[in-house]
Amino acid sequence: MYVDVFEVNNGDLYLLSGYVLNLIIWIFALTRIIADKQHKRLFLLLGILVAIILVVLPATVLAPVLLIFWMSYLAESVTEKRLWLSYLLINFIVMVLVVMLGADTQAIITTLSFVAFQLFAISSTLQAKELSQQRDTISKKNLELITTQSLLLQTSKIEERQRILQNLHDGIGHQLTAMSLHNEHALQCIKLGKTVEIDAYLEQEKSAIKDTLLTLRQIVKQSRNTACLDLEVAITAIASKLPNLAINYTSQIVIERSALIEDLIYSFQEGISNAIRHGQANVIDITIEKKDATASILLIDNGMLDKQKNSTNSTFGSGLIGMKERLSHYNAQINLSKNQNNGYTLTIEIPLTQCVTDNLDVNY
The missing domain is CATH 1.10.287 (Helix Hairpins)
Known part of the structure; x- marks a missing residue:
């Protein structure tokens, strides 16, 4: 038993074309074809407009289902305040148009029923979104715990x-x-x-x-x-607790300053956390090289660039700000850029004079 959309909608070719157009917009909005966040929102708005037009047409039957899908996607894309304002505005417009076009009582009741179904879809999406955020938070805290345990052990x-x-x-x-x-x-x-x-x-x-x-x-x-902390030991400890992530570490410089090593470890933890949570990276290369009078530290991930870019920019921004504040005592320069692996490269440059141990002369 199958449903013939063409037959259900009374053989209306325009309605069928509208469904196809809505499907194309849906594919563009949900896939990686469109990476820019603004463009995704544009397709979201366009899809909702097409769905509204299909809903208010007199011959339509299945179109209200489209609005349920779009409301679910809207819940993922905007803040909760904008979501509920959009939900009320869109359905107000739909109801006004339905009444103005002379719909019968049964059609109005059906439309209201689908408005209720939208609530269910929105609440389910919000719950999934909250669970995802909690999982990300737990993952980040777990990584912080692993880092702290490694430091405490050393x-x-x-x-x-x-x-x-x-x-x-x-x-x-x-x-x-x-x-x-x-x-x-x-x-x-x-x-x-x-x-x-x-x-x-x-x-x-x-x-x-x-x-x-x-x-x-x-x-x-x-x-x-x-008697100083060991970067490689800490990174190895972090990697051992993350079975789905491969961390490759190479260093041409021995950093002796324990305070700097501790701050670098926490900076690496922040970079690794962002690469995993936002870019789903599974390989991260950490290299420390000598470049003139500077220690050049690179953290390169193979994460998905568009997902990292379209993740919360505030999270990325606050992470970089935290690193800069943590490493400002060492005159460090920090930069985040795209790389050839479709991910990001975190670059930290620190003067070599800041990498040596403090003066520990003993006087008797």
């Missing part, structure tokens, strides 16, 4: 290493300093007695103690310098 190891180093410093460094002072005092006393043999011995001992102190300083300094 931080706990660093803190333990720092504790050992501090004990080494307090236990040996101060003792050696005291020995140096005592021996120097003994040396002065012996000099008064002109004991040459002991004097030579104490000179050697003093030199050895100073060498030991110098070695201790170097060990503490080197250990502190290596």
